[in-house]
Amino acid sequence: MSLFTKTASWVQDEHQMFADSVSRFYDAELVPNLEKWIDQGVVDRDFWTKAGEAGLMGGAISEEYGGSGGGIGFDAIAVYEQGARGDSGWGFSIQSIVMHYIVAFGTDEQKARWLPKLVTGEQVAAIAMTEPGTGSDLQAVKTTAEKDGNTYRINGSKTFITNGHTADLIVVVAKTDKTAGARGVSLIVLETDGAEGFRRGRNLKKLGMKANDTAELFFEDVKVPMTNLLGHEEGQGFYQLMKQLPWERLLIALTAIGVIDFAIAETVKYVQERKAFGQRVMDFQNTRFKLAEMKTKAEVLRSFVNDCIVQLEAGTLDAATASMAKYWGSQTQNEVVNECLQLFGGYGFMMEYPIARLYGDSRVQMIYGGTNEIMKELIARSIDV
Ligand SMILES: Cc1cc2nc3c(=O)[nH]c(=O)nc-3n(C[C@H](O)[C@H](O)[C@H](O)COP(=O)(O)OP(=O)(O)OC[C@H]3O[C@@H](n4cnc5c(N)ncnc54)[C@H](O)[C@@H]3O)c2cc1C
Secondary structure (H helix, E strand, C coil): CCCCCCCCCCCCHHHHHHHHHHHHHHHHHHHHHHHHHHHHCCCCHHHHHHHHHCCCCCCCCCHHHCCCCCCCHHHHHHHHHHHCCCCCCCCHHHHHHHHHHHHHHCCHHHHHHHHHHHHHCCCCEEEECCECCECCCHHHCCCEEEEECCEEEEEEEEEEEECCCCCCEEEEEEECCCCCHHHHEEEEEEECCCCCCEEEEEECCCCCCCCCCEEEEEEEEEEEEHHHECCCCCCCHHHHHHHHHHHHHHHHHHHHHHHHHHHHHHHHHHHHHCEECCEEHHHCHHHHHHHHHHHHHHHHHHHHHHHHHHHHHCCCCCHHHHHHHHHHHHHHHHHHHHHHHHHCHHHHHCCCCHHHHHHHHHHHHHCCCCCHHHHHHHHHHHHCC
16 A cells, blocks of 8 residues: 555655655554554554654654655655554644644744644644634634733634644634634634643544544633744734645545555455355455445545645645545545445444444544535635636
């Protein structure tokens, strides 16, 4: 299994070497812990620092800030390989999103302060956009960040926040001007250590992604220095979010292709062993045709995702194309995992086989990062110009 297509122009020797080393790291440190993390509802904190030591999180961050100075393709590999091991619990995707927000919009001082600790895993990041009352309609957020001397005072609440219990650094989407609509939105970075008035709620019980700590967050007059406004100017939050969305959406498609590869491999193993009516389940024409369909979908998605990586590295991946990758990738993942589960028969419904877990994990891919309905809306806008 590999993310790379044979013709992918972005892939160099160092990407192949990185993929090999990430694979070895996951096989040694992630796969053996999956069940434990699912039971405890959170990934062990020291896994983050081990991943940092293995150089997994800084592939796309410049050497000045402790990274290896490569392109976004390195993060793409780390995310694909995680999906290809059937894990949805470790929140590296969010760490990557936040690091790239800081790279794109942070001041030099902010980059120097935050990036090195995110690269080493000493700090874990989260991004808090969604609120109990609003998700898709991000402009309607109610959380406020009011100026108070040389600080912002944050009030409000967020929900469904990935890494919410572990996070040390939270990018909070808040209104610095309640009257200015999208132009009143800013991104304020909260350092949670010792932050008075900041509270984490429940670790939410979910259909899937059970090893991730997805949480509610509460802010009551939380004081944050004004120097923690991401970037130089207030009111840029909405623009900053939109600018980074192509990467967020592509991450979801990368997970999709990883999970699809894993699901097909597990299913092939099963149907080659399982017998019915005196023959292998693999030998039924229905099984062969289903697997042929799935493999075709996987290869079409892989090509599209590789092309998106080339465009992202060139700075030309537009919102509509990234939305296609998110929508089609996540939908295809759900179709494939559903068909795979069927080929397992009753065992597919049992949690002792990873396919049951993948079924639960896959569903949210069509919801978070912007729902697939919102993706179609964005794609439609590019048609109806
Ligand atoms: C496991 C998990 C992890 C998450 N992690 C994070 C995180 O780390 N940070 C974060 O900020 N958020 C996170 N989210 C939140 C996620 O991004 C939102 O749930 C998502 O954007 C949808 O928002 P909503 O739940 O408010 O649904 P709503 O916006 O209320 O949507 C409800 C339904 O209406 C549809 N709809 C809404 N608007 C339109 C429209 N204009 N046209 C057509 N249909 C529409 C939607 O597609 C959906 O089907 C996470 C969610 C989950 C479940």
